[in-house]
Amino acid sequence: MQHEVTYDRIMQTAMGFWASKTLMSAVELGVFDTLASGPLDATVLRLRVGIHERSARDFFDALVALGLLQRDQAGLYSNSREAARFLDRANPNYIGGIIEMFNARLYGFWGSLTEALRTGEPQNEAKSGGDLFANLYRDPVRLEGFLRGMTGITTPVADALVEVFPWKKVNRVVDIGSAQGCVPVRLALAHPHLTASGFDLPEVGPIFARYVAAHGASERVRFIPGDFFQDSLPKADVLIMGMILHDWDLPTKKMLLGKAHASLPHGGSLIVCEMLIDDAREVHLPGLLMSLNMLIETRGGFDFSGADCISWMREIGFSDARVAPLVGAYSAVIATK
Amino acid sequence: MQHEVTYDRIMQTAMGFWASKTLMSAVELGVFDTLASGPLDATVLRLRVGIHERSARDFFDALVALGLLQRDQAGLYSNSREAARFLDRANPNYIGGIIEMFNARLYGFWGSLTEALRTGEPQNEAKSGGDLFANLYRDPVRLEGFLRGMTGITTPVADALVEVFPWKKVNRVVDIGSAQGCVPVRLALAHPHLTASGFDLPEVGPIFARYVAAHGASERVRFIPGDFFQDSLPKADVLIMGMILHDWDLPTKKMLLGKAHASLPHGGSLIVCEMLIDDAREVHLPGLLMSLNMLIETRGGFDFSGADCISWMREIGFSDARVAPLVGAYSAVIATK
Numbered sequence: 001m002q003h004e005v006t007y008d009r010i011m012q013t014a015m016g017f018w019a020s021k022t023l024m025s026a027v028e029l030g031v032f033d034t035l036a037s038g039p040l041d042a043t044v045l046r047l048r049v050g051i052h053e054r055s056a057r058d059f060f061d062a063l064v065a066l067g068l069l070q071r072d073q074a075g076l077y078s079n080s081r082e083a084a085r086f087l088d089r090a091n092p093n094y095i096g097g098i099i100e101m102f103n104a105r106l107y108g109f110w111g112s113l114t115e116a117l118r119t120g121e122p123q124n125e126a127k128s129g130g131d132l133f134a135n136l137y138r139d140p141v142r143l144e145g146f147l148r149g150m151t152g153i154t155t156p157v158a159d160a161l162v163e164v165f166p167w168k169k170v171n172r173v174v175d176i177g178s179a180q181g182c183v184p185v186r187l188a189l190a191h192p193h194l195t196a197s198g199f200d201l202p203e204v205g206p207i208f209a210r211y212v213a214a215h216g217a218s219e220r221v222r223f224i225p226g227d228f229f230q231d232s233l234p235k236a237d238v239l240i241m242g243m244i245l246h247d248w249d250l251p252t253k254k255m256l257l258g259k260a261h262a263s264l265p266h267g268g269s270l271i272v273c274e275m276l277i278d279d280a281r282e283v284h285l286p287g288l289l290m291s292l293n294m295l296i297e298t299r300g301g302f303d304f305s306g307a308d309c310i311s312w313m314r315e316i317g318f319s320d321a322r323v324a325p326l327v328g329a330y331s332a333v334i335a336t337k
Numbered sequence: 338m339q340h341e342v343t344y345d346r347i348m349q350t351a352m353g354f355w356a357s358k359t360l361m362s363a364v365e366l367g368v369f370d371t372l373a374s375g376p377l378d379a380t381v382l383r384l385r386v387g388i389h390e391r392s393a394r395d396f397f398d399a400l401v402a403l404g405l406l407q408r409d410q411a412g413l414y415s416n417s418r419e420a421a422r423f424l425d426r427a428n429p430n431y432i433g434g435i436i437e438m439f440n441a442r443l444y445g446f447w448g449s450l451t452e453a454l455r456t457g458e459p460q461n462e463a464k465s466g467g468d469l470f471a472n473l474y475r476d477p478v479r480l481e482g483f484l485r486g487m488t489g490i491t492t493p494v495a496d497a498l499v500e501v502f503p504w505k506k507v508n509r510v511v512d513i514g515s516a517q518g519c520v521p522v523r524l525a526l527a528h529p530h531l532t533a534s535g536f537d538l539p540e541v542g543p544i545f546a547r548y549v550a551a552h553g554a555s556e557r558v559r560f561i562p563g564d565f566f567q568d569s570l571p572k573a574d575v576l577i578m579g580m581i582l583h584d585w586d587l588p589t590k591k592m593l594l595g596k597a598h599a600s601l602p603h604g605g606s607l608i609v610c611e612m613l614i615d616d617a618r619e620v621h622l623p624g625l626l627m628s629l630n631m632l633i634e635t636r637g638g639f640d641f642s643g644a645d646c647i648s649w650m651r652e653i654g655f656s657d658a659r660v661a662p663l664v665g666a667y668s669a670v671i672a673t674k
Contacts, residue, residue, distance in 0.1 A: 006493065007423045007432050008665045013360050013403060014436050016353035017444055018626040023350050025451040052457030055632040058639065059454055061618040062625040066350060071619060086344045095344050099351050107354055111444055114362040117396055120389030156343065281398040282408060288399040289355040295392040302395065328345045 017107075022062050024103035027096045031063065032079050032087035039076035086152065097149020109296050116295050123296050137203045144207050151182040151211070154242065157273060158186035160326035165238070165271065165334065167191045174199050174236040176228060176260070177244040180211035184221045192220075199224045199234055228256060233263040242273035245309075246290065249300025257316045264337045270318065272309055272333040273326065279307040286329040309333040354444075359399050361440035364433045368400065369416050369424035376413035423489065434486020446633050453632050460633050474540045481544050488519040488548070491579065494610060495523035497663035502575070502608065502671065504528045511536050511573040513565060513597070514581040517548040518558060525557045536561045536571055565593060570600040579610035582646075583627065586637025594653045601674045607655065609646055609670040610663065616644040623666040646670040 026032065029049040034040070040048065046056035060077055063069040068083045079088065086095045105124065112123035121127070125135050136143055161183065167173075171194070175183040178198025188196040198208055202225040212221045224234050233239060239260045245253045260270045277287035287303050294301035306323035310333060313321045318335035325331050363369065366386040371377070377385065383393035397414055400406040405420045416425065423432045442461065449460035458464070462472050473480055498520065504510075508531070512520040515535025525533040535545055539562040549558045561571050570576060576597045582590045597607045614624035624640050631638035643660035647670060650658045655672035662668050 005418050005422050006665065007419065007430075007490070009404060010360070010419055010423055010432065010436075011490070011665070013356050014439055015357070015623070015626065017357040017439075017447060018630065019350050019622065020352070020354040020357070021447045021450045022626065022629065023347070025454060028451050029454070051454040054457035054637075055454060055629060055639070057618070058625055058628040058632070061614075062622065062629060064619045065622040065625050067346060081342050082344065082347055085342050086347055093344075095347065099347075102351055102354075107448055110354060110358045111448070113358045114365050117362060117366070117388040117392060120391035153344070153348070277398075281394070282401045285356065285399065285402040286352070288395055288402050289352065289359065291395040292359065292392060292399060293355065295395070300391075302392070328343065328348070 019062075019066060020102075021107065022059065023066065023068065024099055024107065026059075026063055026068065027087060027099045028103055030089075031060075032068070032083045032096070033089050035069070035077060035079045036084070036088040036090060039072065039078040041075050042077065045077055093152055093155060095149055095152030097145045097147075098153055099149070101146055101149060106293070106296070110293075113292070113296065116292075120295070122298055126299070137201065140203075140207075143203070147179045147204070147207055151180045154179070154182045155186065156327045157242070157330045158183045160330070161240070161271070161273065161332065162186055162190040164324045164326060164332060165269070167194060170194060170237045172236045173197070173238040173240065174224065174234045175240045175242065176233060176256075177241065178208065178223075179204065181208045181221060181223070182211070183240060183242060185212055185215045185217045188217050188220045189215070195220060195222075197222045197224050197234065197236070199226055199228075201225070201227060228259065233259045235263050235265075236268070237265065238269045238271060239264060240271045240273065243275075245272060246274055246294055246303045247298055247301045249302075250312075252300070254312055254316065257312055257318075261316050261318060261337055266337055268337050270313070270335050270337070272335075273330060274309075274333075275303060275329045276309070276323065276331045276333070277303055277305045279305045281305065284329070306331065306333055310335070356399075356403060357439075358444065359396065360403065360405065361436055361444065363396075363400055363405065364424060364436045365440055367426075368397075369405070369420045369433070370426050372406070372414060372416045373421070373425040373427060376409065376415040378412050379414065382414055430489055430492060432486055432489030434482045434484075435490055436486070438483055438486060443630070443633070447630075450629070450633065453629075457632070459635055463636070474538065477540075477544075480540070484516045484541070484544055488517045491516075491519045492523065493664045494579070494667045495520045496527075497667070498577070498608070498610065498669065499523055499527040501661045501663060501669060502606070504531060507531060507574045509573045510534070510575040510577065511561065511571045512577045512579065513570060513593075514578065515545065515560075516541065518545045518560070519548070520577060520579060521558045522549055522552045522554045525554050526552070529557075532557060532559075534559045534561050534571065534573070536563055536565075538562070538564060565596065570596045572600050572602075573605070574602065575606045575608060576601060577608045577610065580612075582609060583611055583631055583640045584635055584638045586639075587649075589637070591649055591653065594649055594655075598653050598655060598674055603674055605674050607650070607672050607674070609672075610667060611646075611670075612640060612666045613646070613660065613668045613670070614640055614642045616642045618642065621666070643668065643670055647672070 034048045109123045116123045174197045178200045181198040184196035184198050208223045275287045275290045278284040291303035310321040313335040321335035371385045446460045453460045511534045515537045518535040521533035521535050545560045612624045612627045615621040628640035647658040650672040658672035
């Protein structure tokens with residue numbers, strides 16, 4: 001007798017951390033980098049990545065079942081198309097920096113989710129008196145790795161942003177919290193008439209300059225050092241805030257929206273990009289889980305729906321606010337001053 | 338410009354631990370038990386389960402998006418059908434004991450997967466000189482919680498087993514490593530002519546007796562105390578080993594298959610139930626990840642394919658070995674002496 005209601009989905013969710021951690025360990029061990037130079041059999045691959053014989057085949061074959069590796073008739077493993085594009089450190093589309101950060105930090109911190117829910121307090125470096133951003137910005141190598149990962153994640157979002165807005169009428173656009181400068185670079189390359197800039201903390205400057213130079217965009221993409229808590233925002237026809245607002249509590253969100261409004265000309269636009277929660281708050285899991293990640297990572301941050309963002313924008317004085325889906329879990333909220 | 342190859346599946350896998358941990362914390366906090374007595378709004382629910390205001394709605398709404406809770410027009414949360422059946426402690430189908438064990442033990446131990454892969458050594462209590470089974474069997478309350486969870490997981494598998502074998506010709510069946518006795522009870526209830534017994538360590542006896550009595554099967558379902566390392570296996574027409582072989586290294590697997598062969602009459606059957614890996618080792622993710630879990634949890638255990646099991650059974654002297662799918666990720670390998 002089969003049951004109509006099964007526990008399959010519950011157990012798949014419960015065991016989801018096995019697949020996550022398997023992917024994280026593969027990135028940590030350099031499996032995808034090792035295979036970037038060509039297919040290898042299980043023995044050579046395990047010796048190159050430095051793992052014990054006992055579970056090497058199970059590990060590699062689990063990566064096959066996850067669609068990250070392929071194994072041919074001769075038993076040679078190679079990267080899948082997804083892994084070759086996004087998980088090989090030498091590929092400009094590498095997103096593994098984010099996964100390394102999950103592995104080194106978030107997996108452990110999420111182990112204290114119950115405590116986070118009970119106390120409302122972050123469970124990251126802040127718990128022992130540290131600060132996520134201060135820690136990140138102190139170590140240039142770690143910072144560049146993290147920012148490279150953010151760039152990998154952001155590239156398809158930036159490419160969608162290139163398509164979704166009438167850039168022809170815009171002269172000057174500034175990305176607030178630009179990191180390496182992926183968004184201004186993609187915009188400048190797609191729309192040669194644009195002057196695109198990135199605004200971020202001064203420490204980001206050299207990393208921004210290297211990324212922009214590597215993309216041959218140094219002539220048209222500039223870095224504007226600043227701190228959006230201390231300074232007013234740069235003047236521009238369009239301001240972009242990608243994955244910035246969700247880091248902060250509601251008064252800070254509104255303060256940032258207000259600074260954007262103050263810097264824009266009449267008719268100028270603000271574009272907010274986030275993993276939006278659906279307005280009914282019952283479907284879009286990535287946005288809801290990202291909001292729990294803001295609990296783990298910040299003192300007051302939270303994710304929000306398009307309707308939430310539009311209501312704050314209107315309160316600040318923006319008009320014509322609308323949601324535009326971008327790619328994957330990402331959407332934009334676009335408003336006019 | 339959209340990319341043909343996206344990172345969506347990679348990021349879904351990487352972030353899978355967020356959904357896992359959200360479910361684990363919900364079980365730990367008693368969300369589903371609290372809602373078993375009726376729908377509650379977000380405020381009452383959060384006060385009952387003892388969580389802070391800050392992220393309560395995100396937490397409950399993430400559970401909605403995971404299909405575990407429902408929220409009605411009035412904002413009242415209730416258990417989904419799946420959660421009501423499998424995650425309410427008062428429901429006989431409760432599987433939360435497994436999820437509590439994941440939360441208290443495995444989530445943390447899997448954090449050391451990279452070390453496990455490098456060394457081939459378990460990363461659980463064994464790492465500090467302890468032993469999983471010894472620990473589990475020392476504390477009767479913890480043991481009963483774990484065994485109840487195993488029973489919840491096993492019940493649909495046992496029901497599938499009732500259908501998949503010609504029980505009409507069998508008089509006596511013994512389940513080796515029976516835990517509470519779910520399999521013999523389901524078999525005895527479905528086939529009144531059968532004498533069904535459970536074989537397990539003596540510590541399990543009282544828990545087995547309570548479970549069997551609660552199902553009104555004490556007359557026909559007996560407990561046989563023993564240790565499959567020290568003792569020979571009981572005589573029976575059919576022996577069952579469910580999720581036993583994967584705990585052990587290959588010599589021990591073959592020793593156990595040999596003891597089963599020795600105890601069966603000519604024409605008797607051995608039924609091995611496991612989360613089998615597909616023979617090509619490239620599709621069935623649960624079996625491959627369970628095998629990595631055996632790395633984390635045991636000194637030599639590993640999961641295997643139907644073809645692997647059939648070859649060992651033939652080597653021992655069994656004939657007519659075949660694979661029969663059961664339910665979800667579970668299959669049986671059935672062989673005749």
